[in-house]
Amino acid sequence: MRVAIAEDSVLLREGLARLLSDAGFDVVAQCEDAEELLRKANSHELDAAIVDIRLPPTHNDEGLRAAIEIRDQHPSMGVLVLSQYVELGLAMRLLADSAEGVGYLLKDRISDIPEFVAAVERVAAGGSAIDPIIVSTLLSRRRSDDPLATLTPREHEVLELMATGSSNQGIADALVITLRAVEKYVSSIFGKLGLPSTGSESRRVLAVLLFLRS
Amino acid sequence: MAASAAPRNIRLQGAPLAPWPRLLWAVGLAGLAAAIATFALALTSDHVPEQGLQAALVDWITVPYILGGLVAWWRRPDSRFGPLMIAAGFAMFVSTLQWASAPLPYTIGLAFDLLPVAVLIHVFLAFPSGRLERDTERAVVAAGYSVAAGLQLVKMLLGGVGTENLLAAAAAPTAANAVQDVQLVTLSALALTSFALLVARRRTSGRPLRRSVALLIDSFALGLVMIAALMLAGALELSAFETIRRITFVVIGIAPVAFLIALLDARLARSAVGDLVVELDADPAPTDLRDALSRALGDPSLTLAYWLPEFESWADFDGRAVELPTHDNGRATTLIDREGVHLAALVHNPSLGDEPERLDAVSAAAGIALENGRLHVDLRARLEELKGSRGRVIEAGQHERQRLERNLHDGAQQRLIALSLELGLLKERLVGQPDAMSRLDQARGEIALSLEELRDVARGIHPAVVSGHGLGVALESLAAQAPVPVRLAVDLDARVQERIEVAAYYVVSESLANVGKHAEASSVSVDVARANGSLVVEVVDDGVGGADSERGSGLRGLADRVEALGGRLRVWTPRGGGTRVRAEIPCA
DSSP, X not given: OEEEEEOSOHHHHHHHHHHHHHTTOXXXXXXXXXXXXXXXXXXXXXXXXXXXXXXXTTSSSHHHHHHHHHHHHOTTSEEEEEESSOOHHHHHHHHTTOOTTEEEEEGGGGGSHHHHHHHHHHHHTTOEEEOHHHHHHHHHOOOSSOGGXXXXXXXXXXXHHHHHTOOXXXXXXXXXXXXXXXXXXXXXXXXXXXXXXXXXXXXXXXXXXXXXXX | OOOOSSOEEEESSSOOOOOOHHHHHHHHHHHHHHHHHHHXXXXXXXXXXXXXXXXXXXXXXXXXXXXHHHHHHHHOTXXXXXXXXXHHHHHHHHHGGGGOSSHHHHHHHHHTSSHHHHHHHHHHHHTTTTSOOSHHHHHHHHHHHIIIIIHHHHHHHTTOSOSOOTTOOOOOHHHHHHHHHHHHHHHHHHHHHHHHHHHHHHHHSOSOOOHHHHHHHHHHHHHHHHHHHHHHHHHHTOTTHHHHHHHHHHHHHHHHHHHHHHHHHHHHHTHHHHHHHHHHHHOOSOOOTHXXXXXXXXXXXXXXXXXXXXXXXXXXXXXXXXXXXXXTSSOEEEEEEETTEEEEEEEEOGGGGGOHHHHHHHHHHTHHHHHHHHHHHHHHHHHHHHHHHHHHHHHHHXXXXXXXXXXXXXXXXXXXXXXXXXXXXXXXXXXXXXXXXXXXXXXXXXXXXXXXXXXXXXXXXXXXXXXXXXXXXXXXXHHHHSSSOEEEEEEOSSOOOHHHHHHHHHHHHHHHHHIIIIIOOSOEEEEEEEXXXXXXXXXXXXXXXXXXXXXXXXXXXXXXXXXXXXXXXXXXXXXXXXXXXXXXXXXX
């Protein structure tokens, strides 16, 4: 898979490039700022871009804007945004109306190499990777009339993994249960929350996140 | 209309520079002698028809100008107008020396023949200060003197007037006549120009003149018209010349009388000061004196500035620095001093300069009140200064916090992540060494904890998400993490200044933290919107209310932050009635 990296810290940029090359990715471009990334995205056929949210010149929202622009201009290209802080508001801006081919992870996550590589692969393939902190923030949210209270502890775990973008297989592996059991839990959760079941695994991410946010 | 180049000064203490009384007496006696000498010259003359009438006409001008000049000099020692009037009177007298039969006085008198015209134009244009304020006026007067005196010498050198003329160096009567025609026509034109200048000045003054001053200026204008007519009649050698001359003399003699009336009326005008004193007495609190002074001076455009010695600047009643007008923007300035230092400045319509007595009297009456006003303004200015410095301190603090947060983000946090990544890469090579792998995981766990702590520290130092992405995005996480359900409504179409956003962020975060700690609320609403040029933040809970003092101290810090930005923080917390925190921060 062909990927580009936009990260202004040399240390991290080279670390990321090494990590991804070792994992078998073709690192086509290593960019210092958002402008360079956008140029590379236009001139190369990329499967995914990994973007630091804080990029030069102002280190404000250049990275986020570049990610949103790539999502707009290159719908087939996955975008994984890395940040030293994850914010619910930013996640919602990034997702906008679809969770397909989007990732938003705390930067720390790159050190868990197998997990991180899996996230990049998922995003490049059109799936999602939402940081668990976002999901737990949403789950911990106080509600006056809480439908989450009706979920069993196991269903809670499944919901959490589902919201981060895990596939059914991923959930089964993480919880060490069968794929069939996962499917049963998923349909039970959708029933209890009153959500229409959507076929695609990435589409259900947005549905769950929006439900939790409301 | 141009104002005086230098502001006029009123000293509230210490006597003004009065002219030496003996000098006034000496000038008066000289004037008397001149008046008598005029008659003596006329009556002994061998070439003056109707001697008595001619002498009376000349004295009709000489005496009132010298007398009026003396009174003016005595009453308004600051003004040069008095001496100028006296000069006009004596110039008139000197020109009568041409009645003498002896060649020397005759020649001197001839040389001064037209000079009174130039001096009179000077007098009329120089009212009331005695100074010519504008270049056009200066040019007219200079031209008047050179034509009346300079060309007169040329004419006399050419032998143009009489046989007894000691200066005659040639006998060229035709050329001399031509010079005289030039003189008369030019002086006529200069008189008309001066008339136009007077009329224009009066039209553009924009402030109604006191009736006596209006009368005075009308008499000046009429005098100028008559001078113009007289000069023209002389050039055309009209038969009515002598009649016009007599009328002109009478008219010119009226001007000093009008001047004396205006001077007397100005003393009467001081009664307007009585109303001012009553008004100031009625309200001893320091108020802006502008309105009262404006009424007392009859100048609606009046502005008042107070001198702040500490800041070495002028300030308005709210303590904001103001600039006094420079002399080319149509305003005049009168400085009011006390014990040698400035107290206040009146910036007024230049036509008020016509009534210096009124300005003096009003300023004197307002003295104590002005001093009070100045103290008040001084206090306000210090308060403004304090506000400004508090704002700067908070701003500097915020910059420093922002810098620290950026340093943490780019430094320690970035390095720890890189280190953790390095350990992750190392772990990939340790397959088959479970002991080493688990110790490595432990190390990575420690780094993850450090990063989390650093993140909390960094967030506490400065909410970078606010700077990076705005208030709406930042508040979403705050609302989601709040201990009670939050209804969040952010209605902003664009970013506002960062320091305002940061202050608003802290208002919401502190308020939500308070709700969690004390309010026992079941829901909170957070509303952020722009209204009337302010960012309005309102956090309302349905809890127990009655915020205690501990809760108050956190709010105090918030209030400081909000007030430093010129805003206001208010808290309503009735017992049992929930708590409402409302911050309004002015934003451009």
